[in-house]
Amino acid sequence: xxxETAEEKFVGTTRKVTAHLxxxxxxxxxxxxxxxKAYRLAPxxxxxxxAKALLGDAARExxxxxxxxxxxxxxxxxxxxxxxxxAIDLGMYPLGSCTMKYNPRVNEFVSRLEGIAExxxxxxxxxxxGSLEIMGLLRECLLEITGMEAITLQPAxxxxxxxxxxxxxxxxxxxxxxxxKTVIIPDSAHGTNPATAAICGYEVVNFKSNAxxxxxxxxxxxxVTEETAALMLTNPSTIGVFENEIHRIADIxxxxxxLLYMDGANMNALCGKTRPGDFGVDVMHLNLHKTFSTPHGGxxxxxxxxxxxxxLEPFLPVPVLERGGDxxxxxxxxRPQSVGRVRAFFGNFGMFVRALAYILANGPDGxxxxxxxxxxxxxxxxxxxxxxxxxxxxxxxxxxxxFSDRRQLRNGVRTGDIAKRLIDYGFHPYTVxxxxxxxxxxxxxxxxxxxxxxxxxxxxxxxxIAREVEENPEMVLEAPHSTRVSRLDETTAARxxxxxxxxxxxxxxxxx
Amino acid sequence: xxxxxxSDAERAAMLREIGASSIxxxxxxxxxxxxxxxxxxxxxxxxxxxxxDHFKAAAAKNANGYASFLGAGxxxxxxxxxxxxxxxxxxxxxxxxxxQAEITQGTLQAIFEFQTMICELTGxxxxxxxxxxxxxxxxxxxxxxxxxxxxxxxxxARTVHPEYRExxxxxxxxxxxxxxxxxxxxxxxxxxxxxxxxxxxxVTEETACVLVQSxxxxxxxxxIAAIAEIAHKKGALLAxxxxxxxxxxxxxxxxxxxxxxxxxxxxxxAPSYGGPFCGVIAAKEKYVRQMPxxxxxxxxxxxxxRGFVLTLSTREQHIRREKATSNICTNQALVALxxxxxxxxxxxxxxxxxxxxxxxxxxxAARTLSSAALAGAGKLLFAGSPRFNEFVLQxxxxxxALNARLLEEKIIGGVALKKWYPExxxxxxxxATELTSREQIEKAASxxxxxxxxxx
Numbered sequence: 027x028x029x030e031t032a033e034e035k036f037v038g039t040t041r042k043v044t045a046h047l048x049x050x051x052x053x054x055x056x057x058x059x060x061x062x063k064a065y066r067l068a069p070x071x072x073x074x075x076x077a078k079a080l081l082g083d084a085a086r087e088x089x090x091x092x093x094x095x096x097x098x099x100x101x102x103x104x105x106x107x108x109x110x111x112x113a114i115d116l117g118m119y120p121l122g123s124c125t126m127k128y129n130p131r132v133n134e135f136v137s138r139l140e141g142i143a144e145x146x147x148x149x150x151x152x153x154x155x156g157s158l159e160i161m162g163l164l165r166e167c168l169l170e171i172t173g174m175e176a177i178t179l180q181p182a183x184x185x186x187x188x189x190x191x192x193x194x195x196x197x198x199x200x201x202x203x204x205x206x207k208t209v210i211i212p213d214s215a216h217g218t219n220p221a222t223a224a225i226c227g228y229e230v231v232n233f234k235s236n237a238x239x240x241x242x243x244x245x246x247x248x249x250v251t252e253e254t255a256a257l258m259l260t261n262p263s264t265i266g267v268f269e270n271e272i273h274r275i276a277d278i279x280x281x282x283x284x285l286l287y288m289d290g291a292n293m294n295a296l297c298g299k300t301r302p303g304d305f306g307v308d309v310m311h312l313n314l315h316k317t318f319s320t321p322h323g324g325x326x327x328x329x330x331x332x333x334x335x336x337x338l339e340p341f342l343p344v345p346v347l348e349r350g351g352d353x354x355x356x357x358x359x360x361r362p363q364s365v366g367r368v369r370a371f372f373g374n375f376g377m378f379v380r381a382l383a384y385i386l387a388n389g390p391d392g393x394x395x396x397x398x399x400x401x402x403x404x405x406x407x408x409x410x411x412x413x414x415x416x417x418x419x420x421x422x423x424x425x426x427x428x429f430s431d432r433r434q435l436r437n438g439v440r441t442g443d444i445a446k447r448l449i450d451y452g453f454h455p456y457t458v459x460x461x462x463x464x465x466x467x468x469x470x471x472x473x474x475x476x477x478x479x480x481x482x483x484x485x486x487x488x489x490x491i492a493r494e495v496e497e498n499p500e501m502v503l504e505a506p507h508s509t510r511v512s513r514l515d516e517t518t519a520a521r522x523x524x525x526x527x528x529x530x531x532x533x534x535x536x537x538x
Numbered sequence: 539x540x541x542x543x544x545s546d547a548e549r550a551a552m553l554r555e556i557g558a559s560s561i562x563x564x565x566x567x568x569x570x571x572x573x574x575x576x577x578x579x580x581x582x583x584x585x586x587x588x589x590x591d592h593f594k595a596a597a598a599k600n601a602n603g604y605a606s607f608l609g610a611g612x613x614x615x616x617x618x619x620x621x622x623x624x625x626x627x628x629x630x631x632x633x634x635x636x637x638q639a640e641i642t643q644g645t646l647q648a649i650f651e652f653q654t655m656i657c658e659l660t661g662x663x664x665x666x667x668x669x670x671x672x673x674x675x676x677x678x679x680x681x682x683x684x685x686x687x688x689x690x691x692x693x694x695a696r697t698v699h700p701e702y703r704e705x706x707x708x709x710x711x712x713x714x715x716x717x718x719x720x721x722x723x724x725x726x727x728x729x730x731x732x733x734x735x736x737x738x739x740x741v742t743e744e745t746a747c748v749l750v751q752s753x754x755x756x757x758x759x760x761x762i763a764a765i766a767e768i769a770h771k772k773g774a775l776l777a778x779x780x781x782x783x784x785x786x787x788x789x790x791x792x793x794x795x796x797x798x799x800x801x802x803x804x805x806x807x808a809p810s811y812g813g814p815f816c817g818v819i820a821a822k823e824k825y826v827r828q829m830p831x832x833x834x835x836x837x838x839x840x841x842x843x844r845g846f847v848l849t850l851s852t853r854e855q856h857i858r859r860e861k862a863t864s865n866i867c868t869n870q871a872l873v874a875l876x877x878x879x880x881x882x883x884x885x886x887x888x889x890x891x892x893x894x895x896x897x898x899x900x901x902x903a904a905r906t907l908s909s910a911a912l913a914g915a916g917k918l919l920f921a922g923s924p925r926f927n928e929f930v931l932q933x934x935x936x937x938x939a940l941n942a943r944l945l946e947e948k949i950i951g952g953v954a955l956k957k958w959y960p961e962x963x964x965x966x967x968x969x970a971t972e973l974t975s976r977e978q979i980e981k982a983a984s985x986x987x988x989x990x991x992x993x994x
Contacts, residue, residue, distance in 0.1 A: 054651050054882050065618065065888045070895055071976040072902035077788050077894055080901060084759040084924040086790045086890075090658035094885045101620060104879060107644035108629035115628030128541050129632050132586050137810070138622070141597030146608045147812035148953050149601050150945070156599035157811040167580045182670035182813065183868035185855070196712060205712070221855035221865035225681075227712035230860045268567045298578055299565055305572045315868060319541075323625075323872025324645040325635040325832065326668070327814035343708075366708030370611060370673035370701035371812025379593065386592060389583025392539040398561045399542055402552055405564055409556040422567050446640070455638050460856075477543035478552065509640040511845040519837035519849040523826060525664045526654040527836075 035498035038490030042117065042483045043452030045508060051106035055527050058093035064100050091529070110510055111324075112454045118480050120407075122426045122457035122469025123216065123264055125294045125316035130387060133319065133380035142379060147371040151356050157375065158355035161347055164382045168312060171385075171393070172290075173303025174333035179373040180343045184291060185218040186368060187311030187330025188258070190343060192226040193365040194309055194334060195256045195285045197341035201363065202283070206255035209287075210246070214239060214264045214461040219289060228255060235463045239265040239419045239428075243274050250282045256309075260289040261302070264461040264469070265419060266404065266426035268295070276306025285309060285338075293317040294473065295401055295425035298394035309334040314374075318381035329377035343368050399474035400425040403481060407470055410485040414492040418464045425473070431466035434492070437499045441466045444491055446513065447505035451487035539583065605978040606950040607903075609928045609969025610755070611672065611699050611781045612812065613804045615892075616973060621806045621879045625872055635871070636834075639847045645871070646846035649834040652878040659881075659889070660780070660798040661791035662820035666831035668870040669817030672801025673702040676749060676779050677709035678830045678864055679799045679819055680721075683747030683775040685828045686796075691744040692721045693774075695732045697754035699781055700958040706749070719744065730758040730920030730930070738768050745774035752778055752792060753785050756967065757900070757928025758920050766794035783877075784971075785926040787884075787893025797821045806880030807873055816873040827853060830864030893926075895972040900927040903970040903979045907931055907986065914986040919965065928969045930955065930962070935989055937966045947985050949978065 078085045095103070112119075119126035137143065145157045165177050181187040192209065199206045209223040210231045220230045233249060236242035240263060250257070257279055262268045269275065276286045288302050288310035294317045296302070302310050314320045315328035322328075334342070344364040345357035357372075388396060401424050408417070408427040415429035431441040445455030445468075457469035472481060494501045506512065549561070558564060565573065584592070606614060625631060629644060636642035636649075649667045656665035669675040680692045692710065694703055707721060714720045724740050727733045732750055741748060748769040752760040762778060769776040778792040783804040792798060802816040803809075821829060827850065835849035855862040884892055908918035908931060916931030930952075933940055937954035944951040952966030959965065970979065 051647075053647065053654075055654070058885075060886075062885075063888065064620075064883045064885065065892075067888075067891060067895055067972065070898055072898050072979070075894070075898045075901050077897060080897060081759065081789065081924045084790055086786075086788050089886050089890055090655070090786065090791075092655050092658060092881055092884070092886045092889055094887065095882060097620060097883070100879070100882050101623065103882075104624040104630075104648070105627070107647055108624070108627045109644070110642075110647075111629040111633045111644040112638075112641040113629045113634075114632035119634060121634065124634065126634060130541060132589055134626060134631070136590060136593035138808075139593055139597040141600040141602050142593065143808040143810055144614075145600050145811040146606060146612055146614070146809045146950075148608050148610055148612070149604075149606070149950055150941070153601035153604070153945075153950070154811065156596035159599065160593075160596050163581075170579050182674070182870075183866070185865040185867045186670060186674070189865060193708070216867075217855035217857070217859045217862070218865050218867050220860035221858070221862040224860040224862075225709075225865055227716060270567050270569055273569065273572075299574055300568050300572045301574065305569075313868075321631045321872065322634050322868075323631055324633045324642070324648075324875065325871030326869040327670075327871070327873055328868035329814075366711070367701060367704045368674075368708055369671055369705055369813075370699065371671075373812065374814040375811040376808075376814050383589050383593065386581055386584045386589050387541070387586070388539060390577035390580055392541075392583050393578060393580075395539055395542060398564075399544060399549070401564045402549065402561060405556055405558070406552050422564070424564075424567070445638075449638070449641055454634065454641060474542055478548050480543075506640050510643060511640055511839040511843050512841060514639050514839045514845045514847045515837045516847050516849065519835040519847050520852075523833070523849055524836040525650075525826070525833055525849075526657050527650070 036493055037498060037501055038494055040451050041486060048109050048510060049106040051103055053527055054093040054095060054103055057099055058095060060094055062094045062096050064095055064097040117453060118472060118476050118484055119454045120456040120470040120472055120484060122471045123291050125471060125473055127319055127473040128475040129319055129321035130384060133383045136383050137376050137379040155354060158347065160378055160382055162355050164378050165347065167385045168331055168333060171297055172310065172333045173301025175336045176339035176342060177331055177333040178342045179331045179378060180368055181330040181332055182369055182374050183326065183328035184311055184313045184330045185222060187332045188218055188222040189225060190332045190368050191287050191309045191311055192222055194338045194341045195287060196226055197365045198338055199255055207253040209255055210249060210257045212241065214463045215258060215260060216264065216289065216291065219258045238421045239263060239463060240267055240269055241275055243271050246275060247278050250278055250284055252282055254282060254284040256285040256287045258287045258289060260292060262292045262295050262424045265428040266423040267421045268424055272305045291316060292425065295397065297397045298390065299397050309338055314377050314381040319384040320377045320380040327374050327377060329374040341365050396474045403472040403474060403476055406481055407472060407485060411488055414489060415468065426469060426471035428464050429468040430464050431468060434495045435466060437495050439495045439499050439502050441468050443502050443505065447491050447502040448487060449506040450508045453484060453487060604948045604950050607952050607968045607970065608950055610953045610967055612809050613782055614809065614971055614973050615784060615804050617806045617808065618880065618883045620883060621876050624879050625875050630875060636848060639845060643845060646834050648875055648878050650836065650846050652874050653834060655881045656818050656820050659786040659791065660800065660820045661793035662798050663823035664826050665818055665820035666829055666833055668874040669819055669831055670870060671815040671817040672779060672781055672799060673705040675799035675817035675819050676702050677706045679777040679797045680706055680747050680749060682797060682828050682830060683777060686825055687746045687775060689744050689746035690717045691719050691742065691746055693740050693745055693748045694721055694723055695750040696723050697726045697732060697756060698749060698751040698779060699755050702779060729923045730756045731760050731923060732765060734764055734768065737765065741768055741772045741774055743772055745772060747775050747777050749777040749779060751781060753782055753926040756920060756930050757925040759789055759924040759926060762792045763794055782926060784893050784896055787889040788897055789926055802877040805877035807876050814870055814873050816870045816877050831866055832869060892972060896927040899970040899972060899974050900929060903968065903974065904929040906979050906983050912983055912987055914989050927971055928967060930965050930967055932963060932965045936964055940989065943989050944982060944985050947981060949982050
C-alpha cells in the first residue's frame with residue numbers, strides 16, 4: 027500500500043466559513059476594580075434610612091463580591107462573548123427535534139410594548155384585558171391547530187408540559203378510582219418522557235421499537251393492561267416517521283381505559299396538515315420554542331402548553347381563562363378537580379406574545395407552507411446523503427431524518443466526531459447519538475427556515491466529511507480545528523467540578 | 539410567506555430532484571382520513587404593521603400610566619437599557635443550549651458568571667443555571683432535600699408565597715398519597731414571622747426539609763439562624779426561598795441554609811404578566827450531585843486554554859432518564875442572562891445602593907400610609923419586625939373599596955390578602971421600590987384620607 031504524506035491527504039474545502047479574528051475576553055470579575063461604576067441611581071426623594079437601625083441583625087455585613095465595571099466594559103464584555111456563539115441568525119442548526127427555525131424580530135418588538143411588558147399578574151382584570159385577550163386568542167389558535175378541546179398555557183417548557191399532562195392523566199384515573207401504576211414509553215423517546223413519568227410516581231415500562239423504529243402494534247396490545255395509565259408517544263417519532271397506525275394505537279389504549287399522551291415536540295411536521303385531536307390523542311404538549319418560533323435564548327425560556335380532550339378538562343391547572351357574560355375575559359379559580367398549579371402566575375406570558383405574533387404572521391396558508399417546506403427540506407437532505415450515510419430505516423421521513431454512523435465506524439469515526447468536524451465547515455452539529463434506538467445516530471432536522479443554498483452547503487459539508495473519513499480520518503477525529511477552544515476536558519470538569527469563580531476574597535464564607 | 543426562503547420554482551426543482559411528483563407524496567404516510575383538506579380556522583396572514591397594531595391595541599387595554607404598589611412575588615425595578623442591547627443580539631437570542639461547547643463559549647461563560655454572582659449574593663457554594671421560576675424551584679428544592687436525606691416529610695411556612703405553596707403541593711400530591719406524609723404548614727406569630735415553637739413541634743426525624751421564605755410574603759425578614767437550628771437539630775435541611783432578589787443587597791444572606799431557591803425576576807426582568815422569569819437553586823457544595831438543572835463548570839481544552847462546559851450531566855434527564863434528579867431540560871437561559879447583565883451593571887456597590895433605596899422608599903411609604911396623623915390610615919401590621927420593601931396594612935375599608943377609589947386616581951393599591959389569609963381581615967400587601975415616587979406615596983395617602991372623610 028502506498029503511503030501518503032500529510033499534504034496529499036484529502037482535506038475538504040469550507041465554503042460557508044472563513045477564519046477570522048475574535049476578541050479575547052476574561053471573566054467580568056477579572057476586570058473588576060473598586061470604584062468603577064456602570065449605574066447612577068436617581069437621588070432619593072424620601073428621607074434616607076440607616077439600614078442597621080432598621081434591620082438590626084438582618085442587615086448585611088459583607089457585600090457580595092460582584093464585579094465593578096464601567097458601562098463600556100460591560101458592553102464589550104458581553105458583545106465579545108456573543109461573538110463566540112453560533113446562532114440561528116448565523117446559519118442552519120440541523121438539530122433533530124429541536125426545530126431551530128427563524129425567531130422573528132417582530133415577536134421581540136411586540137413583547138416589549140409597554141402595556142404588555144409592564145403588566146403585573148395581580149393587576150385588576152379590568153386593567154389586564156389586553157394580556158387576557160392575547161392568552162385567549164393564542165388558546166383558540168392552538169386548539170384549532172391541535173384539534174383538541176381544552177388547553178392550559180401554564181407550563182413553562184416541554185418537560186413541564188409533560189409533567190402537567192401526566193398529572194392530568196393521573197387525576198383522570200384517580201377520579202375513576204384507580205390512578206394506575208405504569209406509563210409505557212418507547213425506547214426512542216426523549217429523556218424528559220421517562221423522567222417525567224417517574225416524578226409523577228409512575229413506573230416506566232420501556233417499550234421496544236419495531237424494525238421500522240415505530241410502535242409494534244401487536245406487542246402494544248399485549249403490553250397495555252388495566253394498570254397502564256398512558257402511552258407517551260412522540261409523533262412523528264424521534265426518527266422522523268409518522269405512526270400511521272396511530273388510530274389502532276389509540277383504540278388499543280382506550281379499550282383498556284388508558285390514555286394516549288402525545289409529545290408534541292415534532293409538531294413542525296404536522297401543523298396545518300393533520301391534527302392530533304383528530305387521530306385519537308387524549309392529551310399532548312406543545313413546545314412554543316420549537317414549532318412556534320419563540321427563541322431558544324441559549325437554553326430557554328420555553329413554554330409548554332398542554333391541550334386535552336373534554337374528559338380531562340376538569341383537571342386542568344388553575345386558573346382557567348374564561349369569557350364571562352359581559353364579554354370580558356376572566357380567570358376562574360373555582361376548579362375543585364384541578365390538579366393544582368404547576369407554577370406561580372399564568373405561564374411564560376412573554377412567549378405567548380411571541381407565539382401568537384408568529385401565528386398571525388403566518389395565517390393558515392403560511393403555517394401549511396411552513397410545514398411543507400420543513401418536510402421537503404428534510405427529504406432533500408435525506409436524498410442527497412443516503413448514498414454516503416447509512417439509513418437505519420427505509421420508512422419515509424417527515425421533518426427530520428436519522429442516519430447512523432455505521433459506515434464511518436469502519437474507519438473508527440463516530441457520529442460525535444463527524445459532528446465536531448461539521449463545526450469546521452461552519453455549521454452547528456446535528457443531534458448526536460439520539461434516539462438511542464439508532465446506534466451512532468445522526469439526527470437532522472433542517473426546518474423550513476433554510477434556503478436551498480444553505481441546504482446545499484450543508485450537504486456539501488457532509489459529503490466532504492464522508493470523504494475525509496475514508497481518506498483522512500485523523501482530520502475528523504481531532505476536530506474541531508478552527509474554534510477558539512478545542513475539545514474540552516469534560517472528564518475533569520465532572521470529577522473536580524469548578525462551578526464558580528473565586529478570588530482570595532471569596533474563600534469560604536461563614537458569615538453574611 | 540416572508541419567513542420562508544424559497545421560491546416556488548426552487549420547491550418544484552427540489553421535488554423533482556428527490557423524485558416526488560408533488561409535496562403531497564411526502565405527506566402520503568398520514569392516513570387519508572386524518573389529512574386536513576381545509577384551511578385552519580385561525581386569523582388570516584397579517585403583515586408586520588398589522589401585527590404591531592394588533593398588539594398595540596392589546597397593550598392599550600392594559601393599565602397604562604398607573605402608579606403601582608403591587609409586589610407579591612413580581613417586582614417593578616428599573617431595567618438598564620444595556621440589558622436589551624445585549625440579549626437582543628442574535629448570538630445570544632437565537633443560540634441553542636450549549637451542548638457543543640466549542641461554539642457556545644459565550645453562553646457558557648455568561649452562565650458561569652451568573653452562577654458565581656448568585657453564590658456571592660446568597661452565601662451558598664454552588665448555583666445552577668436556572669429553573670423555571672421561584673415557585674418550581676421550591677418544589678424542586680423539596681425533592682432535592684428528600685434525595686439528600688432519604689426522608690419524605692416536608693414542612694412549609696404559611697408565610698411562603700401562597701402560589702409557591704400551591705405549586706409545591708401539586709408536585710407532592712401523589713408522593714404524599716403514597717407515603718402518607720402530607721406536607722405540613724406552620725403558621726406565623728403576631729410578629730409576622732414563622733412561629734418558632736410551632737415549627738419546633740412539627741419537625742421530626744422524618745422531616746427532609748423545612749422551607750421558609752425571607753423576606754417572606756408579608757415583606758418581613760425571618761429569623762433564619764433560629765429556624766436553621768430547629769431544622770438541623772433533627773437532621774432536616776433548611777431551604778430558604780427568596781422572591782425579592784434585590785433584598786440581598788442589604789439583607790443578610792441566609793448562610794445557615796442548605797438550599798436557597800430564588801426568583802431573580804427583580805434583576806432586570808420585566809413583569810410581563812407573570813413570565814418568563816428566572817428561578818435559581820443554590821446550595822452547599824456537598825449537595826452538588828443532587829442538584830437539579832444545568833451546571834456550567836470551568837475546564838481546559840487540549841492546549842490548556844480555559845473554557846467552560848455543561849457538567850455533571852449524569853444528573854440530568856438526557857443521560858439518566860427516569861433516574862434523573864429532575865425532568866427539566868429547557869430552562870430560563872436568556873432571562874438568566876438579563877439577570878447576569880443586571881448584576882454586572884449594578885455591581886458590588888450598586889446592588890447595595892439599590893436595595894438601600896428600596897428600603898428607604900418602603901419605609902417612607904409604610905410610615906406615611908399608617909401615620910396616626912392620616913385620617914383613614916391603615917394599621918401597619920407586624921410593625922416591630924424587620925422588613926424590606928413590602929408591608930401589610932389593615933384598614934377599616936374593604937380592600938375592594940379602597941382599591942377602587944385608588945384606581946380612580948390611577949393608583950393600583952396593594953394586593954388584598956383575604957383569600958389567602960382570611961384571619962387578617964381587611965389586609966393589603968404593599969410594595970415600594972426605587973421606582974415609587976414620593977409624590978405617588980403622598981397621593982395614595984391623600985386618597986385614603988378622603989375615603990375616611992367620606993365615611994365619617
